[in-house]
Amino acid sequence: MSVEAPAHPILDPLLAPPFPQAALPMLRNPQLRKNVGHAIDVIQAKRAKVVAEKTDWQDLRSAASAIRAQALGNLGAYLEQFESKCTAAGGKVHWAADAAEARQIILDLLREERASEVIKIKTMTSAEIQLNPFLEAGGVKVFETDLAEIILQLGDDEPSHIVVPALHVNRSQVREIFARRMGLANLSDDPQALTAAARNYLRRKFLDVPTAIGGANFLIAETGSVVVVESEGNGRMCLTLPRIMITLAGIEKVLPRFQDLEVMLQVLARSATGERMNPYTSLWTGVTPGDGPQRFHVVLLDNGRSSILARKTERQTLKCIRCAACMNACPVYRQTGGHAYGSVYPGPIGAILTPQLMQMHHAQSLPYASSLCGACYEVCPVKINIPEVLLELRSQVVNQERRQIGRFFDPMYLGMKVANFLFQKAWRFHLAQRLGRIGMRLFTKKDGWIHWLPSIGGKWTQTRDLRGLSKQTFHEWWAARGKDAK
Numbered sequence: 255m256s257v258e259a260p261a262h263p264i265l266d267p268l269l270a271p272p273f274p275q276a277a278l279p280m281l282r283n284p285q286l287r288k289n290v291g292h293a294i295d296v297i298q299a300k301r302a303k304v305v306a307e308k309t310d311w312q313d314l315r316s317a318a319s320a321i322r323a324q325a326l327g328n329l330g331a332y333l334e335q336f337e338s339k340c341t342a343a344g345g346k347v348h349w350a351a352d353a354a355e356a357r358q359i360i361l362d363l364l365r366e367e368r369a370s371e372v373i374k375i376k377t378m379t380s381a382e383i384q385l386n387p388f389l390e391a392g393g394v395k396v397f398e399t400d401l402a403e404i405i406l407q408l409g410d411d412e413p414s415h416i417v418v419p420a421l422h423v424n425r426s427q428v429r430e431i432f433a434r435r436m437g438l439a440n441l442s443d444d445p446q447a448l449t450a451a452a453r454n455y456l457r458r459k460f461l462d463v464p465t466a467i468g469g470a471n472f473l474i475a476e477t478g479s480v481v482v483v484e485s486e487g488n489g490r491m492c493l494t495l496p497r498i499m500i501t502l503a504g505i506e507k508v509l510p511r512f513q514d515l516e517v518m519l520q521v522l523a524r525s526a527t528g529e530r531m532n533p534y535t536s537l538w539t540g541v542t543p544g545d546g547p548q549r550f551h552v553v554l555l556d557n558g559r560s561s562i563l564a565r566k567t568e569r570q571t572l573k574c575i576r577c578a579a580c581m582n583a584c585p586v587y588r589q590t591g592g593h594a595y596g597s598v599y600p601g602p603i604g605a606i607l608t609p610q611l612m613q614m615h616h617a618q619s620l621p622y623a624s625s626l627c628g629a630c631y632e633v634c635p636v637k638i639n640i641p642e643v644l645l646e647l648r649s650q651v652v653n654q655e656r657r658q659i660g661r662f663f664d665p666m667y668l669g670m671k672v673a674n675f676l677f678q679k680a681w682r683f684h685l686a687q688r689l690g691r692i693g694m695r696l697f698t699k700k701d702g703w704i705h706w707l708p709s710i711g712g713k714w715t716q717t718r719d720l721r722g723l724s725k726q727t728f729h730e731w732w733a734a735r736g737k738d739a740k
């Protein structure tokens with residue numbers, strides 16, 4: 255069966271539909287849910303195995319959390335230290351207040367270098383600022399080099415997971431995309447054949463294109479170094495072969511000391527891919543004559559991060575090291591996949607990060623895309639209390655709605671007002687129960703279930719059935735029981 259992923263999923267929080275609406279096509283697509291569920295089961299099992307090996311796992315989590323908290327607690331000073339060390343080593347640091355400024359800085363750098371093509375290492379931050387379409391419109395052809403990103407780029411698709419961006423695509427779809435876009439009519443869906451096709455496609459680009467763009471997993475303040483971890487070696491190629499390297503990184507990526515990597519690399523690899531160590535961990539500092547890129551730029555992106563930093567509860571969002579463990583553990587993500595979140599950051603971290611990056615003006619349905627079960631908090635290697643942030647963001651959404659005139663016409667608001675009135679007196683509550691039971695009988699079918707409700711109740715019944723109300727309330731049963739006993 256072919257997967258009906260929605261064509262051109264909208265991953266722009268300014269344009270994406272609300273989460274419940276965006277999730278519907280995924281919920282109605284059993285094959286997509288099967289793909290996502292299978293991939294997550296594999297990653298979860300690997301993670302559980304390597305985490306169980308570490309008897310000090312909880313200590314490692316505490317250490318990682320403390321390191322990230324320390325970095326954020328003195329972020330300005332650590333960023334300045336990073337800038338001075340990187341500059342002293344021959345790099346150049348640029349500061350971008352928002353997405354537009356970052357895009358323009360990068361395009362200007364590419365124009366200075368007369369670059370018409372660029373190779374890229376997977377970077378969620380570049381997707382956050384919609385870099386690829388901007389560069390293409392500016393006359394620069396972009397070639398992704400991560401296997402999953404190639405699949406998405408050639409398939410005209412968008413990422414649905416932070417670590418495994420093409421998680422929603424199955425092997426036969428990959429074969430179809432490669433056969434069509436690479437002109438390989440006889441390509442099989444054997445994994446080795448697919449990898450070989452990608453390798454052939456890429457090898458020429460690595461050798462021919464002299465300019466690369468990448469992200470950073472960490473920036474080290476103490477040394478001015480940039481750290482990239484990856485599994486395929488494409489990042490290593492991008493970091494060694496081109497003459498010009500441009501790194502785009504969020505300002506929160508900084509770590510105070512080189513030694514902090516000892517902890518961070520242990521928790522990142524185990525949480526992200528269920529490995530003890532990433533296959534490729536590349537570190538570089540500025541420019542080394544005759545070795546690797548000879549011109550090196552770092553673009554430090556704010557894009558809303560400073561305002562998150564200023565808020566006490568929400569600040570912990572910036573501790574994130576993008577391992578994706580929270581989305582792998584999330585029962586909501588498992589059902590909807592990543593595109594429903596309308597952002598490059600899906601799952602629980604996306605549910606708290608995206609609305610905040612939008613200054614709470616967009617993506618307001620995302621804090622509700624959670625059952626608050628706490629599974630994300632339990633697995634997070636840097637101990638971000640995601641449910642706590644979700645509740646804080648929900649309260650902000652409610653406070654914003656309270657100030658809107660339109661709320662008087664919102665069935666949810668009116669329903670809550672009525673409930674508030676009824677719950678104030680026991681007799682009102684019991685009367686409402688009686689009337690409600692009579693009303694619900696209209697919708698209760700012979701099997702005892704309600705399959706359809708009008709208005710706001712329909713939001714429940716469009717995805718699940720509701721058991722009809724019993725003929726007797728608990729209070730009535732208890733009172734009758736007392737009489738029988740006499």
Ligand code: SF4
Pocket residue numbers: 525573574575576577578579580581603630633634635636637638
């Ligand atoms: S919130 Fe925690 S678990 Fe989720 S991606 Fe970030 S670091 Fe990983």
